[in-house]
Amino acid sequence: MNNPFTVSVPVRYRDLDPLNHVNHAVYASYLEIERTDYLEEVVGIAAENISFVIANLEIDYRRPIVKGDDPTVSLRVARLGDSSCTMKYEISVGDEVAATAETTIVHIDSESKRPSPLPDEIREPIEAYDGIEAPA
Numbered sequence: 001m002n003n004p005f006t007v008s009v010p011v012r013y014r015d016l017d018p019l020n021h022v023n024h025a026v027y028a029s030y031l032e033i034e035r036t037d038y039l040e041e042v043v044g045i046a047a048e049n050i051s052f053v054i055a056n057l058e059i060d061y062r063r064p065i066v067k068g069d070d071p072t073v074s075l076r077v078a079r080l081g082d083s084s085c086t087m088k089y090e091i092s093v094g095d096e097v098a099a100t101a102e103t104t105i106v107h108i109d110s111e112s113k114r115p116s117p118l119p120d121e122i123r124e125p126i127e128a129y130d131g132i133e134a135p136a
Contacts, residue, residue, distance in 0.1 A: 003131065004074035004090070005038045011069055022065040027099055028057060031089050034073040035103065038087075042129045043122055052105040055084065059101040069093045077130040080123060083107045083115040 015026045039045045039052075065071050071093050079086040089101040109116035126132065 003129075004076045005034070005042060005129070006072055006074045007034050007037050008070060008072050009033055011065060011067055011071065013067075016067055020067050022069075022071075024059075024061065027059050027061070027065075027091065027101070030071065030073050030091060031057075031059075031101055031103060034075045034089060035087060035105070038075050043125045045122070051108050051110055052085075053108055054103055055106045056104040057101070058103075059099055061099050063093070063096055063098050065091070065093060065098050069098075071098060077126050077132060078102070080118065080126060080132055082117050085118070085126065 009030045011022060015022045017023045036047050036050065039050055040047060071091055074090045074092070075087055077085055078088045084104055084106045086102060086104045089099075089103075090097055091099040091101070106115050107118050107122065108114065
């Protein structure tokens with residue numbers, strides 16, 4: 001990943017299945033931690049003010065994460081649409097990729113609860129951080 005935004009996530013006891021692997025569903029919560037931190041730090045949106053919903057989520061598992069691992073999650077924005085944003089992730093343990101993932105999030109108007117265009121105050125910091133060209 002070029003210039004990814006990266007955070008470390010702890011493996012908590014409650015994340016583990018009976019085989020001491022991080023349960024597959026927990027990977028989505030690791031992505032959520034990364035996405036929320038990105039929106040807070042890069043875009044400047046407080047977690048309680050995030051106005052996006054997940055429209056699509058795909059995860060490809062490559063190796064288990066186990067108790068004692070110290071995973072990191074990296075994110076980069078791959079595409080900005082009118083009201084959506086596609087994010088690509090990599091969950092790694094050391095030099096090994098444990099999973100890759102992609103989400104598409106859609107900006108929602110707080111009053112109508114319908115998709116709405118990405119405001120400039122969201123679009124511009126993402127374009128600048130991820131080096132995305134503004135549409136012509």
